[in-house]
Amino acid sequence: xxxxxxxxxxxxxxxxxxxxxxxxxxxxxxxxxxxxxxxxxxxxxxxxxxxxxxxxxxxxxxxxxxxxxxxxxxxxxxxxxxxxxxxxxxxxxxxxxxxxxxxxxxxxxxxxxxxxxxxxxxxxxxxxxxxxxxxxxxxxxxxxxxxxxxxxxxxxxxxxxxxxxxxxxxxxxxxxxxxxxxxxxxxxxxxxxxxxxxxxxxxxxxxxxxxxxxxxxxxxxxxxxxxxxxxxxxxxxxxxxxxxxxxxxxxxxxxxxxxxxxxxxxxxxxxxxxxxxxxxxxxxxxxxxx
Amino acid sequence: xxxxxxxxxxxxxxxxxxxxxxxxxxxxxxxxxxxxxxxxxxxxxxxxxxxxxxxxxxxxxxxxxxxxxxxxxxxxxxxxxxxxxxxxxxxxxxxxxxxxxxxxxxxxxxxxxxxxxxxxxxxxxxxxxxxxxxxxxxxxxxxxxxxxxxxxxxxxxxxxxxxxxxxxxxxxxxxxxxxxxxxxxxxxxxxxxxxxxxxxxxxxxxxxxxxxxxxxxxxxxxxxxxxxxxxxxxxxxxxxxxxxxxxxxxxxxxxxxxxxxxxxxxxxxxxxxxxxxxxxxxxxxxxxxxxxxxxxxxxxxxxxxxxxxx
Numbered sequence: 001x002x003x004x005x006x007x008x009x010x011x012x013x014x015x016x017x018x019x020x021x022x023x024x025x026x027x028x029x030x031x032x033x034x035x036x037x038x039x040x041x042x043x044x045x046x047x048x049x050x051x052x053x054x055x056x057x058x059x060x061x062x063x064x065x066x067x068x069x070x071x072x073x074x075x076x077x078x079x080x081x082x083x084x085x086x087x088x089x090x091x092x093x094x095x096x097x098x099x100x101x102x103x104x105x106x107x108x109x110x111x112x113x114x115x116x117x118x119x120x121x122x123x124x125x126x127x128x129x130x131x132x133x134x135x136x137x138x139x140x141x142x143x144x145x146x147x148x149x150x151x152x153x154x155x156x157x158x159x160x161x162x163x164x165x166x167x168x169x170x171x172x173x174x175x176x177x178x179x180x181x182x183x184x185x186x187x188x189x190x191x192x193x194x195x196x197x198x199x200x201x202x203x204x205x206x207x208x209x210x211x212x213x214x215x216x217x218x219x220x221x222x223x224x225x226x227x228x229x230x231x232x233x234x235x236x237x238x239x240x241x242x243x244x245x246x247x248x249x250x251x252x253x254x255x256x257x258x259x260x261x262x263x264x265x266x267x268x269x270x271x272x273x274x275x276x277x278x279x280x281x282x283x284x285x286x287x288x289x290x
Numbered sequence: 291x292x293x294x295x296x297x298x299x300x301x302x303x304x305x306x307x308x309x310x311x312x313x314x315x316x317x318x319x320x321x322x323x324x325x326x327x328x329x330x331x332x333x334x335x336x337x338x339x340x341x342x343x344x345x346x347x348x349x350x351x352x353x354x355x356x357x358x359x360x361x362x363x364x365x366x367x368x369x370x371x372x373x374x375x376x377x378x379x380x381x382x383x384x385x386x387x388x389x390x391x392x393x394x395x396x397x398x399x400x401x402x403x404x405x406x407x408x409x410x411x412x413x414x415x416x417x418x419x420x421x422x423x424x425x426x427x428x429x430x431x432x433x434x435x436x437x438x439x440x441x442x443x444x445x446x447x448x449x450x451x452x453x454x455x456x457x458x459x460x461x462x463x464x465x466x467x468x469x470x471x472x473x474x475x476x477x478x479x480x481x482x483x484x485x486x487x488x489x490x491x492x493x494x495x496x497x498x499x500x501x502x503x504x505x506x507x508x509x510x511x512x513x514x515x516x517x518x519x520x521x522x523x524x525x526x527x528x529x530x531x532x533x534x535x536x537x538x539x540x541x542x543x544x545x546x547x548x549x550x551x552x553x554x555x556x557x558x559x560x561x562x563x564x565x566x567x568x569x570x571x572x573x574x575x576x577x578x579x580x581x582x583x584x585x586x587x588x589x590x591x592x593x594x595x596x597x598x599x600x
Contacts, residue, residue: 133533
């Protein structure tokens with residue numbers, strides 16, 4: 001576990017970005033991520049074809065100058081679909097992460113701050129859930145909620161709650177030992193106010209780091225569920241769904257799965273590289289990831 | 291031994307809690323089980339009522355809850371909506387392939403992870419370290435379903451070295467690599483930081499000062515201590531393996547528990563899903579208990595602390 005709970009002074013914020021940019025690996029990662037985000041934002045202008053337009057080219061056509069990544073079973077342009085896919089895969093991963101972070105963070109702060117019997121029982125349950133494979137848990141939640149994009153976001157977020165709750169609980173236990181928390185108690189502030197206005201700002205750097213380190217995982221998990229047929233449904237050009245489309249044509253049209261898979265891999269590794277570097281910058285003792 | 295007994299006893303409330311949670315969750319699922327079972331096939335009121343009585347659905351919730359706990363404890367969790375076969379038998383039939391995959395994946399994952407981790411840990415902050423750390427990160431960033439497809443394309447389709455489907459050992463190679471990569475990255479990171487920590491210890495300096503050959507210092511002094519933290523993480527790795535098996539089995543169209551789970555969810559075969567959860571939690575808890583016990587056997591300090599009851 002990383003102990004990256006060192007509070008960042010406001011002036012350090014800019015130098016963090018500079019440090020990220022001056023490290024070759026994280027600089028490359030930022031550029032790759034920026035390209036993918038540009039795909040998501042400017043998809044209609046970047047993509048040469050309508051992503052769902054059938055017969056934009058030959059069926060299962062190999063890559064050509066016109067169709068950079070080839071065409072799929074319905075003759076749709078794979079490059080256009082990958083570009084549009086960024087619009088689905090990236091925000092879906094981000095929403096999942098934020099939702100999980102919010103729920104897990106709230107639980108973690110509550111357990112850590114309140115302590116006592118609530119924490120004893122809560123932390124035990126979190127520990128048990130933590131070891132349960134997250135992807136299996138997400139699949140189970142989908143079995144209850146049903147198949148679909150929004151449901152997958154909720155499912156993966158729920159499956160991630162224990163992970164976030166555990167780290168944030170630890171950070172909260174450290175944060176509540178600050179003198180300003182004692183003085184707030186002495187001044188008569190209630191637990192809710194202290195958690196929100198005193199504890200939360202103190203642990204914010206930990207939350208940001210935790211989020212960055214887990215964004216790649218969130219993108220991966222949601223894409224995995226879509227790949228398994230439990231998330232976004234065809235013909236949505238989401239990367240996981242596209243990979244599922246391509247699996248039956250590995251032999252005849254490998255480009256159908258190579259391009260979206262590569263996009264997914266680049267998104268995840270760039271986010272992970274940034275998270276890794278960020279954790280080194282914020283906590284030089286913790287070299288390597290939690 | 292008392293430690294072991296204590297731990298086994300401690301399992302009971304946890305199993306009770308999880309199974310209660312499972313029961314509540316499955317009670318909350320919208321839709322009548324019999325309707326789900328019929329899947330749109332028209333049936334008379336009488337048939338539906340009979341079926342409800344047969345499944346015990348007409349009993350009050352509390353009674354069903356007690357029945358469920360009792361049946362879960364003896365491994366009788368009803369029958370599949372699809373096949374009408376007892377779910378426990380269906381699951382037992384699929385355990386073998388998944389265990390085989392998990393074992394092979396663990397072997398690949400530990401070997402690759404250990405190799406990368408030791409290599410990086412012995413030469414921290416050199417290009418070797420950077421290369422190993424980057425490979426580990428790339429490994430844990432690879433979507434395993436994609437890696438699987440790419441491997442199928444290269445080694446199955448293009449080169450034709452291994453069969454893509456099948457039950458033989460050669461058909462296990464690619465799935466094992468994919469499942470192994472799932473855990474190799476995390477494991478390599480752990481080993482690396484553990485080795486760096488261990489090589490800063492005084493006894494390593496002593497061993498160096500004595501003029502021991504590096505191979506002996508690493509093998510006998512550094513590794514042995516450095517491996518303790520990664521071994522404790524084995525429990526978590528096993529859960530990762532189980533998660534990896536779901537995806538890998540799907541990609542390679544292998545039979546097993548993962549395939550079964552995904553199919554059961556897609557078919558809304560609730561008794562099967564429920565039984566899979568009940569058994570997975572039990573298996574997971576037992577495996578973790580065993581890992582903890584083994585850990586005590588490896589490290590005498592922990593064994594003694596446990597005997598003292600702390």
